[in-house]
Amino acid sequence: MSEILRITGLTKKYGTLFAINDLSLNIEKGNVFGILGPNGSGKTTTLSIVTGIIHPTRGSFQWFGENPRPSSYQRIGSLIETPHFYPYLSLYQNLQLVSKIKGIPLKEINHVLGITNLLARKHSPFITLSLGMKQRLGIAAAMLGSPEVLVLDEPTNGLDPEGFAEVRELILQEASAGKTIILASHILDEVEKVCSHVAILKKGKILTSGKVHELLLKDDLVRITTIKSDELYEALIRGGWTKTIEKEKNEIRLTLSSDKSPGDLNEFAFKNGFVLDKIEVLKQSLESQFLEIIK
Amino acid sequence: MKKLLQIELIKTLNNSTFKVILVLHFILFLLLVYVSTRIDLSVPGFSTQKMFMFPNVWPLFTWYASWFNLLFLGIIIIILTGNEFSFKTSRLMITNGLSRNEFLLGKGILILLISAWGLLLVFLAGSVTGFIFTEDFSLIKFFENTSILLVYFVQAIAYMCLALLFSTIIKSNALSIMMYLLYFIMIEPIFRLFLPKLVRPYFPVKVISGLTPVPEFLSLASDKSFISTNGQSQLDLESIGILPKAIPLNTSLILTLIYISLFVIASWYIVKKKDL
Known part of the structure; x- marks a missing residue:
């Protein structure tokens, strides 16, 4: 270069x-x-x-x-x-x-x-x-x-x-x-x-x-829906997968630890017998981060 | 050099202000020439018609034209250069890779072109008028005093270089034009009054405008030739006190060239330091 x-x-x-x-x-x-x-x-x-x-x-x-x-x-x-x-x-x-x-x-x-x-x-x-x-x-x-x-x-x-x-x-x-x-x-x-x-x-x-x-984009928000949401919620916390995690009904919202990708997460869930109905990656709003930085 | 010439030509030949001022300059100058030749005052021994014969026509017409240098040509340069700064088109030039020196050189080329145009106009008007009025035409008479055309050319350059300096110093065009004219008619003349008589003739306006002095109408209109071969009038109006004591032409020319250099160096320094 x-x-x-x-x-x-x-x-x-x-x-x-x-x-x-x-x-x-x-x-x-x-x-x-x-x-x-x-x-x-x-x-x-x-x-x-x-x-x-x-x-x-x-x-x-x-x-x-x-x-x-x-x-x-x-x-x-x-x-x-x-x-x-x-x-x-x-x-x-x-x-x-x-x-x-x-x-x-x-x-x-x-x-x-x-x-x-x-x-x-x-x-x-x-x-x-x-x-x-x-x-x-x-x-x-x-x-x-x-x-x-x-x-x-x-x-x-x-x-x-x-x-x-x-x-x-x-x-x-x-x-x-x-x-x-x-x-x-x-x-x-x-x-x-x-x-x-x-x-x-x-x-x-x-x-x-x-x-x-x-x-600007390091913390993507991941949304997962699965039937056994309670168990997965526990498993993820125990496995150290997340930076932040919260659960609402069947949906779990989390941001992944920096060494993990959404693909890894999917594989982990599948191997442990969780069937994911939905996995979605949301780019974190830059607006909020930008405003945070320039404050 | 060719590149700069092409760029300046595109910019100026399409500029309607420039065209209007040049056309006005052309028309008004010829009108002045025409009207003045219609004046026919004769007393025995003197005739206004004599002023339009070779070689008398040259000092007369260059004097006419010098007023146009001050008013039209100087103002054209202020407008063309000032607009580059106020429309910020100078940025277009610089960001695309023209150096600041080249930018100024372009204006220098323009000044030379406009001076050459002024020179051509005086030469043509003088030649035609001279041919019409001179009864016993000879090439010697035709070329006598034509060196004053060159002096006129230098004067045009000097006026425009001073105008260039004003347009680089002052941001607003209107103010530059005002200050440029005020400097000529008021600021310098008043300033001179406060200084000893000895240094008064050496100020820029005094020197530059003195290049084409007010013609000695009496001697030009007289039947007798008072102009000797060295171009100096034998009818010494200065010693009589009708005209103020002037410095010799050669000294004036050298001083003018020095002033031109100073104006250009000052403009160059300002443009170099300027935030565009």
């Missing part, structure tokens, strides 16, 4: 306020890295610094293992905050500018306008677009020339539910093509569905970071 982005001790102060404070992160090739945090937690500031538009007060960052140069940014597609385009230029002309800077053939423009459903508005001035369309053009510009790295700051901002799903699908496609994606979001659901890694930010500091399924 090669390192794409390394952030070391990054700090940005506005007056006496720390927008971000001593932030460090490593993002490796192929990661879909979510930066999750409530509004004002420093997500946009962090991404603005690593894309070169604002200067850090302290600290440094490296792209592709070297100090950032303008040419590093030609390998990155980014959408920071809201999309900023020339209002009087058409979508095509705006993307033409991006192509010229990055040295991308102009024929790629139609491709990205196509995948973001903007082809019909190709020659409209940017200013005539709706909010959702502007956002989609931002995504189109970021994806132009199929860069190795995508930096997306709240890409689904202002999109309708359909647009939401489309953008998510696009991100997943890019990720499966081996692209590195850095995604800032305040929407847990989004991070959970698309990211492999996550860092949770609060007031400019990283509270925790790691793989999404380890960090």
Whole structure:
């Protein structure tokens, strides 16, 4: 795994306020890295610094293992905050500018306008677009020339539910093509569905970071229904299978110990003569965990 | 370089504000030229028509055009550069891999192009008017004093570089334009008054606007030629006290080039340090 982005001790102060404070992160090739945090937690500031538009007060960052140069940014597609385009230029002309800077053939423009459903508005001035369309053009510009790295700051901002799903699908496609994606979001659901890694930010500091399924999803809730629920309930407690367990009529609700999987549980029940009518794994609500973490 | 030129052309040629200002500049300049040539005041020995003959037409028209440099060309640069910061389109440039130096260089290319356009306009207007009014045309007369066109070109660059500096310092376009104009007509002139006479002529506005001084209408309109071969007027209006004492043209040119460098370096430093 090669390192794409390394952030070391990054700090940005506005007056006496720390927008971000001593932030460090490593993002490796192929990661879909979510930066999750409530509004004002420093997500946009962090991404603005690593894309070169604002200067850090302290600290440094490296792209592709070297100090950032303008040419590093030609390998990155980014959408920071809201999309900023020339209002009087058409979508095509705006993307033409991006192509010229990055040295991308102009024929790629139609491709990205196509995948973001903007082809019909190709020659409209940017200013005539709706909010959702502007956002989609931002995504189109970021994806132009199929860069190795995508930096997306709240890409689904202002999109309708359909647009939401489309953008998510696009991100997943890019990720499966081996692209590195850095995604800032305040929407847990989004991070959970698309990211492999996550860092949770609060007031400019990283509270925790790691793989999404380890960090946020470790305690899945398992629901079992069986006729002999009392006996199974006892057996599970005695066998040390659970972290938490409760029983209501024929249904047992539990969270498994970290070394056990729902499959193990099924096998154990079967071998001990319990027939399970139902076994169901419920992903624990991220919402509650997230709120817990940022409290 | 070619890349930067293409980018700037896409951005400016499609900008309607830019087009309107350039068209206004074109129309108003030609209108001023036309109207002034219609004025026909003659007393024995003097005729306004003489002002439009070669080589007198050059200092006259460059003086006209210098007002347009200040008003139109400087303001175009403030609008084009200021918009990059206020619409945050500078972000589009930087995040896609243009360096801040290249970004500024693009504006430099634009300044050169616009100056060249201004130069072309003065040259064409001067040539046509000169041909119409000059009775005994000769190439020597045509080329006499044309060096002032080059001076005009440098002046246009200087005005626009100062405008560039204002647009990088001040966030709001309206305020930049106001401060830029106020600096010319009030701030520097008033500031100069508080300083000793010796240093007054060396301030940027004084030096830059002095490149195309108010023509000596008396000598231009006179039958006799008061302009000697070295370009200096023999009718010394300065010593009579009609015109203020000016610094020599060569010194002004060198000082202007120094001021241009200072404006560019200051803009470069500000853009380098700026959070976009």
